[in-house]
Structures are given as structure tokens and as C-alpha cells.
Amino acid sequence: MNPQENAELLAALMRQEELLKQLVAAINKPKLGLHNEAGSCKIYCNRHNGSLWYTLSNNEVTPIASTALTGYLRELKFEKCERRSKEVYKLLATIQADRTYILESGHDTHFAKSILAAIATLTPQQLYSPITLQPQAGTTDENVLFCRVWVESELVMASYNEQTEWREVSKQALAVTKAALEMVF
DSSP, X not given: OOHHHHHXXXXXXXXXXXXXXXXXXXXXXXXXXXXXXXXXXXXXXXXXXXXXXXXXXXXXXXXXXXXXXXXXXXXXXXXXXXXXXXXXXXXXXXXXXXXXXXXXXXXXXXXXXHHHHHHXXXXXXXXXXXXXXEEEEOSSOTTOEEEEEEETTEEOOOOOOTTOOHHHHHHHHXXXXXXXXXXXX
């Protein structure tokens, strides 16, 4: 490439970066006018209440009939909280879609492990595209819930077993998510 081609390519890349920033800003703008979607929506991902995932409002369970959630992964984090008078750790996955959704699951559940293993295999650039999270019931144990992760139309294949180093997988998944967010903003 000659110097003029390099300069044109650099200018095109800078325009593309600016357009991407504008697109992300537009996606993150709140809805204007009247609506029923103030704040975030917390989704509990387990099979304890007769569905794969559900919301709680005034301790009332509302099953979610939708079979998948598609949006931009904005954050993965672990949080210590109290459930049923016990201190537990939860994985929280924040997805930006038509509103902000926060998916909560036990830190050591198959649902959490499925997400962590899949995200750890991705690059930050892949998280520029929306991902789809799809809860999937286990076939041999009625308490088990997995999560299938899709990037665009591709299922992310990430296996794990008892020898998997979850601390390392978790660090990698958190790092990929953080790097993607830093590159966008």
C-alpha cells in the first residue's frame, strides 16, 4: 500500500469507529415517553419455580415464556448475597436489549458454567454483536439448567468437565467482557 492508500484506510477506519460510537450511544439511550420498562429487569435462571427462568415481583413468580434473550453483553460479575438466610455467590450477566436485563444464577450452576465457558472462548470483537442466551433444561436431572450461547447465528461450542479450572475460565470470561466494553466506549 502506498502512503495515500494508508491515509484513506485510516480515515475510513476512524469514520467507522465514530459511527460505531454513535450507534452504541443510540442503543443505550432510554426510551422516551410513557412505557412500562423503567429500570432493569432481573431474571432468575433456575428450575425452582416450574419454568426455566422467571421474574419476581412482590415475591410473586412470573414465568418467562420466551425461549431466548438476545442483546449486548455489558457485564459479567460475581456478587455475594443472601438467599434463604444463607450467604451465597451469584453470577450476574447484564444484557442490554430493549431494556436492561440482569440474569442471575448460582455461581457454580451449569447455567453459569455454560455462560462462562462460552464467553471465555470469544474475542472482545465478537461481543460487538448481540449474543443470544437460551436456557436449556437438563435431560437426566430435572433440576439442571444449561445455557446455550449464540453469537449471531453461530452456537458457541464450549465444553467443560470436573477438571475445568473455573477460576481461570471465569477470569477469561470477565476479561473478554470488560475488554469489549472498553473498546466500545
